[in-house]
Amino acid sequence: MSSQPSDSVGREPRHGRNIAVLWAIATVIMVPVMIWVIGPHIPPGDMSNDTKAQHVVNVVLATLAMPVLMLIWVFLAYAITHFRAKPGDTTDGPPLHSVARIQIIWIVTTSLLVLGLGAYGTIDLLTAAGDSGVGSGEGSNPLVKPADSKNALQVQVIGQQWLWTFRYPGYGGVETAHLVLPVNRDVEFHVTSLDVVHSFWAIELGVKADAVPGADNIAFVTADKTGSFQVRCDELCGLWHGHMNTTGNVVSDAKFNTWIAATVKKYAPVTAQLPKYSTVYYPQPVRNG
Amino acid sequence: MRARLLGVLATLAVLIGFVVVYFIFILEEAPSAISAVVKNGQAYLTLQTVGAYGNHPYPDWVSYLGKDPEGNWVHTTYFKVPAHSVVHVTVYEFDTATGLRNNFLAAVRGTVGGTESVNGGAAVKYVNASLPAHTFTAPDLNINVPLPGINANAKNQCSVAPCSNSFAHNTITFSFRTPGPGDYRFQCIVPCALGFLYGFGGPMQTIGYMDGEIVVT
Numbered sequence: 001m002s003s004q005p006s007d008s009v010g011r012e013p014r015h016g017r018n019i020a021v022l023w024a025i026a027t028v029i030m031v032p033v034m035i036w037v038i039g040p041h042i043p044p045g046d047m048s049n050d051t052k053a054q055h056v057v058n059v060v061l062a063t064l065a066m067p068v069l070m071l072i073w074v075f076l077a078y079a080i081t082h083f084r085a086k087p088g089d090t091t092d093g094p095p096l097h098s099v100a101r102i103q104i105i106w107i108v109t110t111s112l113l114v115l116g117l118g119a120y121g122t123i124d125l126l127t128a129a130g131d132s133g134v135g136s137g138e139g140s141n142p143l144v145k146p147a148d149s150k151n152a153l154q155v156q157v158i159g160q161q162w163l164w165t166f167r168y169p170g171y172g173g174v175e176t177a178h179l180v181l182p183v184n185r186d187v188e189f190h191v192t193s194l195d196v197v198h199s200f201w202a203i204e205l206g207v208k209a210d211a212v213p214g215a216d217n218i219a220f221v222t223a224d225k226t227g228s229f230q231v232r233c234d235e236l237c238g239l240w241h242g243h244m245n246t247t248g249n250v251v252s253d254a255k256f257n258t259w260i261a262a263t264v265k266k267y268a269p270v271t272a273q274l275p276k277y278s279t280v281y282y283p284q285p286v287r288n289g
Numbered sequence: 290m291r292a293r294l295l296g297v298l299a300t301l302a303v304l305i306g307f308v309v310v311y312f313i314f315i316l317e318e319a320p321s322a323i324s325a326v327v328k329n330g331q332a333y334l335t336l337q338t339v340g341a342y343g344n345h346p347y348p349d350w351v352s353y354l355g356k357d358p359e360g361n362w363v364h365t366t367y368f369k370v371p372a373h374s375v376v377h378v379t380v381y382e383f384d385t386a387t388g389l390r391n392n393f394l395a396a397v398r399g400t401v402g403g404t405e406s407v408n409g410g411a412a413v414k415y416v417n418a419s420l421p422a423h424t425f426t427a428p429d430l431n432i433n434v435p436l437p438g439i440n441a442n443a444k445n446q447c448s449v450a451p452c453s454n455s456f457a458h459n460t461i462t463f464s465f466r467t468p469g470p471g472d473y474r475f476q477c478i479v480p481c482a483l484g485f486l487y488g489f490g491g492p493m494q495t496i497g498y499m500d501g502e503i504v505v506t
Contacts, residue, residue: 158391161489162476163428165393175393177431194390195480195487239494243429243474270396273418283390 019078026070034063043203047250048223050135050206053128061117068113132220137191137200137209140216140279152186152220155179156277159191159198159211162240164231173277174264179248182256183226191217192280198237202248204229211235216279223250320497322367322504323357325376332376332467334368337458338423338436338477340384342498343449350492351384351423351481351499354451362451366501372470375401378434382459383447384422386438387481387488392418394478397463399432405463407437427475427503430468436461473503 039059044051125134131144138144146152156167158175167175179202181187191200193211201208202221209219226249233244251259264271275281325332335356342352342364354362370376389395395418397405404412415435422438439446439457447456477499480488492498 160391160478161493163426163478165391175391177393177398177428177433195489238489239496239500240474240476246428267393267396270393270415270418273392273395273415275392284388 013082015078015082019075022078023067023071023074026074027067030066030070031063034066035059038062044206045204047204047225047227047229048135048206048221049132050221051204053124053134054206056128057121057124057134060120064113064117132186132222135206135208135219135221137217137219140218142218142220146186146220146222148186149188149220152188153182154188154190155181156279157189157191157200157209157211158194158281159200159233159237159244160194161196161238162233162244164200164233164244164246167274167277168260169277171260171264172271173274174260174267174271175274176263176267177246178263179231179246180256180259181223181248181250182253183223183250185253186220186222189219189221190279191219194281194283196237197235198233198244199235201232201234202229203232205248205250208234214280214282226250226252320365320367320501321363322369323355323363323365324369325371326358327371327374330374332370332374334370334376334378335381336368336378336425337362337381337450337452338384339447339450339452340422341448341450347492347498348449349483350495351477351483352450352492352497353477353499353501364450364497366475366497366499367504368501369504369506370467372467372505374467375464376467377464378425378462380425380434380436380461381452381454382422382436382438382461383452383456384438384481385441385443385446386420386422387479388419389421389424389435389478390480390487391478394418394424394426394433395421395435397434399427399430399465400434401464401466405434405461408460409462421479423477423479423481423499425463425475426478427473429473430465430475430503432465432475433478434461434463467503467505470505473505474500475503476500 042055042058042062044054046052046055125136126144128134132146133142133144154169156169158165158167165175165177166179167173189207189209191209191211192215193213195213198211199208200211205221205223207219207221209217211217229248229250231246231248233241237244325334337354339352339354342348342350352364353366355365355368357363396415397403402412404414406412416437420437421435423436425434425436426432437459439459443457445457477493482488482491482493485491
């Protein structure tokens with residue numbers, strides 16, 4: 001698109017050049033601000049290998065978006081200040097004509113951006129965070145696994161309306177309402193549901209995996225800092241969906257061993273009533289419905 | 290021009306009216322809260338769970354009821370209790386057993402001593418997972434108390450709430466400590482809503498029946 005000079009108003013300023021200069025200045029200022037000032041505060045933090053990888057992706061995406069955002073804002077501000085109709089001016093503006101060169105540049109640039117980001121995201125999912133899938137649920141046959149996944153601590157995440165419980169198959173299949181993980185150890189989550197679809201979101205660990213009844217959804221993480229993290233349901237699941245939260249803890253190996261031993265002992269009578277550990281469960285909907 | 294403006298304003302007024310009526314309807318439907326009885330610094334809460342409420346608008350829905358300080362049964366699931374106190378709860382359970390979907394919830398959690406008592410018996414830390422008719426579960430307070438149901442063949446079963454103790458029932462008692470002020474949701478975790486998908490629709494998704502709040506003040 002281009003505007004034609006109007007004889008009645010004299011020669012138009014070179015709006016395109018002006019906008020380009022302003023856009024370049026804004027971009028040169030805002031890109032470093034995004035990388036070094038805003039970037040460090042972008043979620044989800046650095047508690048695990050997954051969150052570190054996700055943080056890098058978020059900063060890269062936000063930085064790449066900055067020139068686009070600046071172009072929109074600069075153009076908007078420029079249009080408001082320069083293309084404003086004068087009071088009483090009811091004449092039509094100059095006609096617009098298509099310019100093939102601009103359309104080609106626009107289509108090629110946006111296509112490259114979208115395809116490039118798609119490729120970047122896919123490669124990152126497959127390779128970042130020590131081949132852990134960056135904390136996403138990978139289904140029952142994960143495409144990527146940590147190198148030492150055979151020694152990962154298995155934790156089953158069970159969703160039901162409206163609470164989370166967790167089973168540790170390596171410790172007699174004990175089930176608990178508390179999610180406790182050892183630091184610096186690969187964890188293999190097996191996420192499932194007993195009723196409707198939920199979504200297990202361990203925010204500060206960077207793990208998110210749908211909990212689907214009858215399905216085993218596997219996600220990996222290695223927490224490398226001790227501390228607490230939030231667990232929320234991220235799939236609308238009914239009345240108390242917004243309250244389907246709990247808090248998990250990453251602790252030292254010694255503390256984890258002490259806790260799991262006490263938990264196994266405490267819940268032994270109830271563990272005896274649990275069904276044998278399985279990646280999925282089919283509780284009796286007929287009897288219970 | 291004026292006619293068009295009036296039309297827009299009239300339409301806007303009608304839409305706002307719908308929204309106002311909707312919220313009035315919601316407020317009128319919300320059950321009122323009852324307070325626990327407080328004696329000598331201890332709070333006492335008396336509840337009952339019934340297999341069928343027996344009254345308008347959903348006579349066949351399972352439900353909780355609470356007893357107000359005057360001794361009247363009230364159809365509500367908002368229970369006010371004092372902060373930083375021990376609350377002694379008595380639940381008269383009139384419904385038959387359904388059983389748990391997740392047997393882990395047969396364990397008693399979050400109560401004083403981690404126990405409950407059934408029909409005046411010894412304090413227990415868990416029950417048989419096939420016995421609960423309902424639970425008193427407040428995840429934010431880490432409380433879970435399974436409420437064993439009566440025998441399905443029991444004579445003299447109650448079908449219209451409130452139920453008197455002359456009907457077949459179990460009496461479950463437990464105590465818990467309240468934290469600071471706040472609203473803490475509670476629910477039944479047993480899929481006891483007969484006729485709904487997975488037993489978790491209707492009363493299981495409705496405040497005033499099997500869901501509510503412990504209002505700590």
